[in-house]
Amino acid sequence: METVAEHPSSLLGKHIVLGVTGGIAAYKAVEVVSRLRKKGAHVHVIMTRGAQNFVTELTFREMSDAPVLTDMWAKVTHYHVEHIALAQLADAVLVAPATANFLAKAACGLADDMLTTTLLATKAPIFVAPAMNTAMYENAITQENIEKLRSRGIHIVEPASGQLACGTSGAGRLPEPVELVAVLEQFFHAAANDTLCVGTKTTECSSVGANGEQKHDLASRKILVTAGGTHEPLDPVRFLGNRSTGKMGFAVAEAAAARGADVVLVAGPVNLATPAGVRRVDVLTAQEMHDAVLAEYETADAVIKAAAVADYRPKERAGQKIKKKDGSLFLELVRNPDILKELGERKTHQILVGFAAETEHVLEYAAGKLQKKNLDFIVANDVSRTDAGFSADTNCVTILGCDGTKTQPPLMSKRALADVILDCVAGAMAEKRKD
Ligand code: PMT
Numbered sequence: 001m002e003t004v005a006e007h008p009s010s011l012l013g014k015h016i017v018l019g020v021t022g023g024i025a026a027y028k029a030v031e032v033v034s035r036l037r038k039k040g041a042h043v044h045v046i047m048t049r050g051a052q053n054f055v056t057e058l059t060f061r062e063m064s065d066a067p068v069l070t071d072m073w074a075k076v077t078h079y080h081v082e083h084i085a086l087a088q089l090a091d092a093v094l095v096a097p098a099t100a101n102f103l104a105k106a107a108c109g110l111a112d113d114m115l116t117t118t119l120l121a122t123k124a125p126i127f128v129a130p131a132m133n134t135a136m137y138e139n140a141i142t143q144e145n146i147e148k149l150r151s152r153g154i155h156i157v158e159p160a161s162g163q164l165a166c167g168t169s170g171a172g173r174l175p176e177p178v179e180l181v182a183v184l185e186q187f188f189h190a191a192a193n194d195t196l197c198v199g200t201k202t203t204e205c206s207s208v209g210a211n212g213e214q215k216h217d218l219a220s221r222k223i224l225v226t227a228g229g230t231h232e233p234l235d236p237v238r239f240l241g242n243r244s245t246g247k248m249g250f251a252v253a254e255a256a257a258a259r260g261a262d263v264v265l266v267a268g269p270v271n272l273a274t275p276a277g278v279r280r281v282d283v284l285t286a287q288e289m290h291d292a293v294l295a296e297y298e299t300a301d302a303v304i305k306a307a308a309v310a311d312y313r314p315k316e317r318a319g320q321k322i323k324k325k326d327g328s329l330f331l332e333l334v335r336n337p338d339i340l341k342e343l344g345e346r347k348t349h350q351i352l353v354g355f356a357a358e359t360e361h362v363l364e365y366a367a368g369k370l371q372k373k374n375l376d377f378i379v380a381n382d383v384s385r386t387d388a389g390f391s392a393d394t395n396c397v398t399i400l401g402c403d404g405t406k407t408q409p410p411l412m413s414k415r416a417l418a419d420v421i422l423d424c425v426a427g428a429m430a431e432k433r434k435d
Contacts, residue, residue: 011181014041014042015041016041017087017122018033018117019094020405021047021048022101027055028097029051029060045061050101057070088123092125093118095128099131106128107146128155130146131159131269134387159171159174179394210344215246220258222261223262224264225249225252227250227268229241229310230285230309231268233284234317235322236320237321244388246268250275251417251418254418256304257276265409294342311335329434343363344374351376351428353376353421353424356379356380380397393413399424
């Protein structure tokens, strides 16, 4: 069975300084260390005094297989790399979790412990992942500190929303370790390649500007996204469905809205909150998804079809629950509309992006869909992998362009991948403007 080759991680050999501050999410930093090391990175942990209330220094020392710095005044005896301070050794610094107190100190340039001192002394890129109670995070002072850091080129890794340890729910949750690692991996991958698109042409791909601010390169564009699976009813109780959770499509919608687009998200039945600034249209069946998509298509600048649409539905939908009988039950299934194919046939100005969920011959089958359905791009994912495709927080894809480009980002979070896909869409829109 063909599988997409594992790429050597862009983190291989990199020295990552991991700052851990005193938030309940400090326990997640242990997994961040583990995942970074599995990617071949060297991890050097700096713990603030507060962090030591949540996780022991020994845990980090064992996980990183390196000394842990906790106290600036302790005699530094263990860095045998010609006494080069961590600040100079670092290829990147990640502070996760970053508490409100830490953000305030960093924003004011304080240097009263090893972490803040290292931050001031390093020339390496700095990534900060705020994590705290929602009210603290939304407090104007905290937001001012975050913006001050962002304006100085520090990369802010936005917190997730959801249930917090303090019992409340909302923004402020530290992203999962796999996503934090993916942010660093994508950064080094992009830095190593300058572009993410290879093939007949290269396109500068970046969804953030030089000093880390969020780009708004999709402002005044309407982007239509589909997400999730569809339910094809069999009787009032049962349906045919699939394992799509909607994460990929919702990530694309969230990223497009963050970049200024007017986003319409046509969603099958999923358990996800609507991303900020997105207009959501909920559907159940493939036919309903077809009708909702076609209703928006004419005025859309781009369509990104991440939904897992059922190809077939039961020919008969029973009015009452089907009672079980002895022997087998035979179902006749009939074809659903192929929405993407119809969009390709009706395409005028739109940039059309399809997905291909394959378990073998991934690129061959995807290339066939790209051509047969008159697409601009196809995102090919090997859904036989546990860390890609259905329900995973990450995805590993190859993006084929109708102009022969081939984009192969490393395994990354679906949110980071959403920006890579949108970079390709933005590039194609720019090319269209030139024509
Ligand atoms: O939702 P997640 O849990 O995050 O999982 C993400 C995903 C695996 C669903 C996503 O990455 C993905 O691969 N989506 C496409 C799934 C799919 O239906 O692939 P396909 O090869 O069967 O379909 C090819 C393309 O045609 C897709 O863009 C699909 O939206 C579209 N299609 C398919 C059938 C149909 N009747 N109409 C369509 O428009």
